[in-house]
Amino acid sequence: MTIDKPAVITVEHLTVSYHARPALLDVSVGIEPDQLVGVIGPNGAGKSTFIKAILGFIKPDIGSVEINGKSAQKAKGEVAYVPQRGAVDWDFPITVREVALMGRYQQIPWYTNPSRVDREAAAEALEMVRMQDFGDRQIGELSGGQQQRVFMARALAQGSDILLLDEPFAGVDAATERAILDVLERAKKSGKTLVVVHHDLSTAAEYFDKLILIKQRMYAYGTPQVVLNEELLSKVYEGKLRIFSDIIKGGEK
Ligand SMILES: Nc1ncnc2c1ncn2[C@@H]1O[C@H](COP(=O)(O)OP(=O)(O)OP(=O)(O)O)[C@@H](O)[C@H]1O
Numbered sequence: 001m002t003i004d005k006p007a008v009i010t011v012e013h014l015t016v017s018y019h020a021r022p023a024l025l026d027v028s029v030g031i032e033p034d035q036l037v038g039v040i041g042p043n044g045a046g047k048s049t050f051i052k053a054i055l056g057f058i059k060p061d062i063g064s065v066e067i068n069g070k071s072a073q074k075a076k077g078e079v080a081y082v083p084q085r086g087a088v089d090w091d092f093p094i095t096v097r098e099v100a101l102m103g104r105y106q107q108i109p110w111y112t113n114p115s116r117v118d119r120e121a122a123a124e125a126l127e128m129v130r131m132q133d134f135g136d137r138q139i140g141e142l143s144g145g146q147q148q149r150v151f152m153a154r155a156l157a158q159g160s161d162i163l164l165l166d167e168p169f170a171g172v173d174a175a176t177e178r179a180i181l182d183v184l185e186r187a188k189k190s191g192k193t194l195v196v197v198h199h200d201l202s203t204a205a206e207y208f209d210k211l212i213l214i215k216q217r218m219y220a221y222g223t224p225q226v227v228l229n230e231e232l233l234s235k236v237y238e239g240k241l242r243i244f245s246d247i248i249k250g251g252e253k
């Protein structure tokens with residue numbers, strides 16, 4: 001039996017509202033290091049809100065988030081983030097290399113230019129996502145899957161041990177999905193903890209070590225075998241899923 005390591009992300013009684021309407025209600029979870037964790041739940045369930053609260057972008061009404069024992073506000077630079085694709089202005093005139101270098105900005109004092117170390121970290125991150133040959137390309141001139149990988153490079157260049165990704169697989173083809181998964185798995189092997197919003201339940205068991213099932217409240221946190229059970233899924237998806245048997249088979253792998 002493996003003994004779980006102490007949590008690197010500790011969420012306690014987290015309640016977050018927009019205009020007095022709760023998007024998350026009393027969510028408590030401790031996420032252990034060196035894992036690929038999937039966050040699942042229907043549209044509007046609060047998945048992106050959960051990620052933003054861990055990043056310290058949103059102030060909770062009630063409850064707390066701690067990263068390695070520090071408040072989310074204090075730990076801001078220690079968590080890297082890849083936003084949901086729709087949240088990015090892809091027409092912004094910036095090259096692939098510059099986007100990767102943006103991951104270093106928290107480490108670069110305002111009165112200096114990026115150092116060689118910064119440039120090397122950005123170049124290494126582009127290699128990790130296999131986009132090293134596109135450094136001079138404008139970000140707007142890439143395919144959706146390539147843009148996604150460049151944003152992953154930006155997060156990797158930051159050098160944080162915790163990476164949060166909001167639907168990195170949305171709108172990419174099967175080959176790109178494999179390539180992104182490969183990057184996530186290599187990042188995990190190099191000692192990172194990854195929390196990934198994902199909405200394809202049919203691949204959730206294959207991709208992730210643990211799953212968090214959210215719809216305003218947290219319904220479950222555990223291995224895919226535990227979380228992908230028919231009773232829980234029918235409660236959260238309210239009968240909108242017709243292929244339970246396929247998904248649950250995936251959970252029993
Ligand atoms: N900035 C905002 N202002 C007001 N309401 C918001 C805001 N952001 C999110 N919400 C609401 O909070 C709830 C949770 O939204 P959130 O974006 O966290 O869901 P999600 O699970 O990420 O959904 P999706 O799968 O569609 O990305 C939704 O009802 C949404 O309409």
Ligand SMILES: [Mg+2]
Nearest residue numbers: 047048049084
């Ligand atoms: Mg979302």
